[in-house]
Amino acid sequence: MMKTLIIHEMQNLLKSKRIYWTILLFLMLFTSIFVVRVVDYQNQLNQYIADEKDADEALQAAKNYSQIKQYAIQQPLIFSIYNQGHKYSRAAFIQYYEPILRTTSLNEEANLYFNKDNKLDITFLVTFFLSLFILLISYDSINGEKQSGTLRIMMTYPVKRQSFILKKILGIFSFVALAFSLPYLVSLLILIIVYANLLTTSFFLSAFFYWLLILLFIFFFSLLGVLISILTKSPNRSLVFALFVWLLLSIILPITWEYIMSPQLFHQELNNLTLTYEKKLEHSKNIFYLREVDANKYNVNEIDINKVTHLNWSNYFYDTSVWSFDEAYDQHYRFMQYVIDEYYPASREVEQAIDGLYRKQISVQNYKNGVFFFNPIVLFENLSTKIAGNSQLDYLKLLHNAREIRDELVNRGINEGWLKDYRFFACYSEKENHGKYNDLVKRFNGDHEKLWDYLMARIYEPKEAFEFSLPDLHKYSQNQLSFGEIFSRIFPYLVLFVVNIIVLWLIIWFKFMNYDIR
Amino acid sequence: MLKISKLSKRYEDAHLALDNLSLEIKPKEIFILLGANGAGKSTTINIICGFIPPSSGEVEIDGVLLSKEPLKIREKIAYLSENVMLYDNFTGYQNLKFFAQLAGKKVDKDELEAILLKIGLQDSFFHKPIAKYSKGMRQKVGIAIALFKDTPVFLLDEPFSGLDPKAAYDFQQLLYSLRDDGKTIFMSTHDIFRAKEMADNVGIMTGGKLVAYKTKAELENADLNKIYLDYIEERQ
Numbered sequence: 155m156m157k158t159l160i161i162h163e164m165q166n167l168l169k170s171k172r173i174y175w176t177i178l179l180f181l182m183l184f185t186s187i188f189v190v191r192v193v194d195y196q197n198q199l200n201q202y203i204a205d206e207k208d209a210d211e212a213l214q215a216a217k218n219y220s221q222i223k224q225y226a227i228q229q230p231l232i233f234s235i236y237n238q239g240h241k242y243s244r245a246a247f248i249q250y251y252e253p254i255l256r257t258t259s260l261n262e263e264a265n266l267y268f269n270k271d272n273k274l275d276i277t278f279l280v281t282f283f284l285s286l287f288i289l290l291i292s293y294d295s296i297n298g299e300k301q302s303g304t305l306r307i308m309m310t311y312p313v314k315r316q317s318f319i320l321k322k323i324l325g326i327f328s329f330v331a332l333a334f335s336l337p338y339l340v341s342l343l344i345l346i347i348v349y350a351n352l353l354t355t356s357f358f359l360s361a362f363f364y365w366l367l368i369l370l371f372i373f374f375f376s377l378l379g380v381l382i383s384i385l386t387k388s389p390n391r392s393l394v395f396a397l398f399v400w401l402l403l404s405i406i407l408p409i410t411w412e413y414i415m416s417p418q419l420f421h422q423e424l425n426n427l428t429l430t431y432e433k434k435l436e437h438s439k440n441i442f443y444l445r446e447v448d449a450n451k452y453n454v455n456e457i458d459i460n461k462v463t464h465l466n467w468s469n470y471f472y473d474t475s476v477w478s479f480d481e482a483y484d485q486h487y488r489f490m491q492y493v494i495d496e497y498y499p500a501s502r503e504v505e506q507a508i509d510g511l512y513r514k515q516i517s518v519q520n521y522k523n524g525v526f527f528f529n530p531i532v533l534f535e536n537l538s539t540k541i542a543g544n545s546q547l548d549y550l551k552l553l554h555n556a557r558e559i560r561d562e563l564v565n566r567g568i569n570e571g572w573l574k575d576y577r578f579f580a581c582y583s584e585k586e587n588h589g590k591y592n593d594l595v596k597r598f599n600g601d602h603e604k605l606w607d608y609l610m611a612r613i614y615e616p617k618e619a620f621e622f623s624l625p626d627l628h629k630y631s632q633n634q635l636s637f638g639e640i641f642s643r644i645f646p647y648l649v650l651f652v653v654n655i656i657v658l659w660l661i662i663w664f665k666f667m668n669y670d671i672r
Numbered sequence: 673m674l675k676i677s678k679l680s681k682r683y684e685d686a687h688l689a690l691d692n693l694s695l696e697i698k699p700k701e702i703f704i705l706l707g708a709n710g711a712g713k714s715t716t717i718n719i720i721c722g723f724i725p726p727s728s729g730e731v732e733i734d735g736v737l738l739s740k741e742p743l744k745i746r747e748k749i750a751y752l753s754e755n756v757m758l759y760d761n762f763t764g765y766q767n768l769k770f771f772a773q774l775a776g777k778k779v780d781k782d783e784l785e786a787i788l789l790k791i792g793l794q795d796s797f798f799h800k801p802i803a804k805y806s807k808g809m810r811q812k813v814g815i816a817i818a819l820f821k822d823t824p825v826f827l828l829d830e831p832f833s834g835l836d837p838k839a840a841y842d843f844q845q846l847l848y849s850l851r852d853d854g855k856t857i858f859m860s861t862h863d864i865f866r867a868k869e870m871a872d873n874v875g876i877m878t879g880g881k882l883v884a885y886k887t888k889a890e891l892e893n894a895d896l897n898k899i900y901l902d903y904i905e906e907r908q
Contacts, residue, residue: 155774155776158770158773165762166759166761166762169761302759303755304757304758306723306757307751307753307758307817309721310721310749310750311746313774670724671723
């Protein structure tokens with residue numbers, strides 16, 4: 155009997171033009187978003203591959219320690235096609251004398267369709283459109299049958315009210331679940347074929363949990379639509395009511411929340427901290443910038459070229475010529491002493507403060523889940539990022555991993571002594587003899603540009619005096635979510651979801667048992 | 673046998689729609705309930721069908737009590753309303769098939785089509801959506817659905833409404849044959865002439881009360897129209 159009822163309900167839905175067009179529109183949206191996201195992912199992947207290649211090449215080409223740059227490059231998550239998550243950034247490169255983590259891709263290009271803040275993905279499709287579609291399918295499920303009279307004739311058959319309401323709910327649920335699952339499975343199949351070698355267990359776990367969550371989401375909205383249909387007398391009224399509920403859940407409440415909680419999200423505080431960070435950098439730059447060196451005390455013409463050196467760590471810190479090796483070495487030593495004693499601890503403090511703010515933001519986000527425990531859209535959005543592994547927490551993990559790599563190298567530099575050693579930027583060779591500056595000027599016929607190029611070339615040439623071998627560096631490794639990890643992340647909210655469904659179910663049950671079917 | 677004992681219905685707004693109605697309709701009987709709008713005819717059928725609960729009283733069909741086994745009662749009744757209610761997106765055949773399945777009948781295509789033919793639906797319409805049917809055609813499918821359910825009691829609420837004279841005549845003959853097969857037929861109508869022509873017994877309701885009960889013999893030489901109007905006016 156139940157099977158007959160459910161199949162009948164699904165057939166009834168399928169025969170309705172309104173629903174036919176709704177589903178067709180949904181499938182078109184799904185396909186468009188999926189295709190665009192795959193293209194976007196491919197771009198990200200290309201950038202990632204280019205980043206990795208560049209990073210490796212830069213490392214191999216390094217001629218002294220100062221040229222070693224480590225990168226913590228996160229491989230773009232395939233699952234971001236379905237759920238883009240918190241941050242678009244996926245790479246952090248680290249400079250240990252300038253302890254900043256730059257969270258950007260080396261080869262980042264403006265994406266045609268999606269910028270950093272745009273989160274148009276399958277999750278958006280589900281929360282924004284699918285929720286609307288389910289309500290459009292179900293808003294008149296009960297009062298429509300009452301109005302057309304089929305409810306009455308049905309109730310002259312040995313069909314329990316419970317069975318009838320189950321038929322409605324399960325019919326709508328099965329229909330929408332099928333309408334979503336089919337393109338979803340096809341899209342997964344496409345990814346499996348196209349990116350077979352990149353797929354991990356973590357991806358399949360995410361895909362499975364995501365699907366499970368969407369089924370719960372569909373079930374919740376099917377119940378909601380049926381309840382709206384029971385609570386309102388005519389289909390016209392329930393359409394208005396359903397649209398209002400949808401607006402409330404998907405737009406009004408989340409936007410109101412953002413408006414009220416925005417000051418609590420510490421954006422300003424974060425900006426101030428970042429500013430402090432920048433100022434510290436600026437300060438150290440001013441202290442140690444070598445323009446403070448008194449060049450007048452040297453007689454340029456008499457300078458021993460062999461003792462001219464050039465410090466060029468980063469354009470950001472100092473980039474100048476120093477008129478004697480001793481001077482340069484001394485300058486570097488004092489600078490690194492400052493960096494190690496003052497700058498590193500201070501910058502770590504700033505990092506900790508920024509982390510603290512991130513954690514506060516995460517707790518505000520979790521608080522949002524608590525406040526909107528009844529709103530499946532908020533719950534689903536948040537749970538998706540937890541499942542996909544691209545939540546704010548995951549972004550923090552990326553930063554931590556990157557910092558660990560940085561700290562490891564910095565500590566090596568300190569312990570092995572090269573961070574303060576002249577070999578850090580070694581470009582000096584006592585074996586080479588270039589004579590006096592004047593001699594060089596004559597050699598280049600007064601062409602200072604050529605002379606400069608010659609000097610610069612010397613800086614980057616490997617020097618016999620310093621035998622540099624690439625240290626064995628710790629590489630960034632991708633975080634893979636396990637079943638237990640995903641489950642423990644989503645469990646509390648999954649319980650909320652299920653409790654919501656049960657409560658809604660009970661309300662429907664109670665209301666329909668006393669429903670006037672005439 | 674359909675037995676109604678001291679059935680009353682008072683709505684939440686305190687309106688007494690049915691007042692202590694008692695009736696006994698036997699197999700092989702066509703009972704027709706006459707009454708103006710709001711007399712309580714539909715309330716009676718609504719209670720028997722289980723659409724609304726009675727405030728007091730009982731309905732019994734073949735020994736099964738509505739208050740005890742409402743689902744079992746539904747196995748014993750077939751209901752046909754003035755405006756037949758069907759799934760517009762489905763064809764006449766699909767509607768019949770669905771309700772036959774609900775009634776727990778074995779569904780045989782030939783049998784279903786035969787019954788549609790029997791009630792006079794053109795075979796070219798069997799597989800067209802109900803949305804394209806005229807009111808009379810819908811009524812016919814409704815009759816087919818009720819017939820296929822094959823229950824001991826038929827509850828008919830203005831069943832002739834929308835039928836053309838030929839179809840009405842055929843349906844009337846069909847009801848006679850059902851009666852001859854031993855079915856109990858409970859019909860509500862405004863149509864005094866058809867009531868006189870068809871009924872074995874007639875009840876007249878006003879203000880929720882059964883004010884008159886006439887047998888076929890009593891009606892034989894009486895003017896039912898006058899009797900009906902007398903009761904209505906008396907009530908007013």
